[in-house]
Amino acid sequence: MRVGEERWSGRVIDLRGVRERCGVEFDATRVAEAVRSDHAESEAIAIDCSDPGPVHEHVGLIRSGMDVQLRAALAAAARSRGRIAPQADELAAVRERLDALDAPEIDLRDARRRVADASDEEAALRERVATLQGRVQALRDVSGKASEHGGTVEAERAVETKRAVESELTEATRRLSEVETERIAAEQALARARERAAANRERRRERLRLQDRADNLRRAAREHLAGTVREPFEDAREEAPAEVTEASVGEALAVARVAELDAPVVLGRDVEAFGSVDVAARWLDAPVICP
Template structure:
């Protein structure tokens, strides 16, 4: 870069004019005006959206500015890699429709039915005389069916909880991607 204001000419990758009496507004105008020959060098790139005139009290998100500078020179940054990784992870996740409350209610109802059938089986077994096995067999079959439904309901609840965890992970990744995209601007 070459900077020439009056008799003062400075060259280098970065030029500090704080002690030269040149107003910052004049330097900015010379940089942004393609016809002004006082500042010669590469045209402003994406990094100039993040840096420009640095005055006392100026705050700068150094990581974001450096990433913008790297991208303006064609380099991939860790930020870009992270954004790509998050996008790949999102592509591998489905968006399940999960109703955990209903699954929990089914488990509770099945559990209550099992308790009821176990009590009924115990009563029938206590009243049954030797040779009077048919009522016991019928109640035992009914108890087995209710217990099977209870175990199936618990398994469906476990699957619903796993799907819910995937849905939460998807939301978290979508938030992360949005934050990364916002930071890149």
């Protein structure tokens, strides 16, 4: 361990009374953070140690006023000793299914809008085609009557107008065919999107069911694992120094004692209950740092 330019090594490190000598401000929290860091030499406090396990999240720093989630801490202690819950295989399988069950939200608004736009344009074009067809028929009638009565000029004008309207009708009919195709494609796309949305809703329901199952399995596994170390935990709590009067500190010390700890435990002023840091380390059977 290094603080500033000062260095220590071993399973027991007592830093009390060295702040002025080190020229670095630190407390128990900062030291505990250094235990969990990547041991970067560029930091003011660097600790080269084994990687802390999950149990350190609960009892890596033991001090007055701490809050211990006892069941989770005991389960982590059991895992540190290689205990495996009977629910482990099923829980792993459920988690694997959850990871594979992707259910993104499907937004149908764009698909609905494309159908609506195509339908509106199709309706307008059908109306225009019908109007143009009516005009063409009317112009044919005018042209025919003009020819019957010898109105050559009038008949020619009617024919020219009819040709122009027929050209418009041809273009409108062509565009109507295109829009019909677009509308059908949009409706088919909407139908597929609805099918995907329905499938996704089913996947989301399945995810909720699996998540609920995973939560239940986690709780059951935690309960089982905690139970495997409950008796030695109770013994350790009874054997804690009488000077440890705060319940949460006593629980944390007992959890740390029944756990398999390779990374250091950081002890606050409660270390004084043991008389010395060396005694605390022997009682915990773990590396100890006392800031």
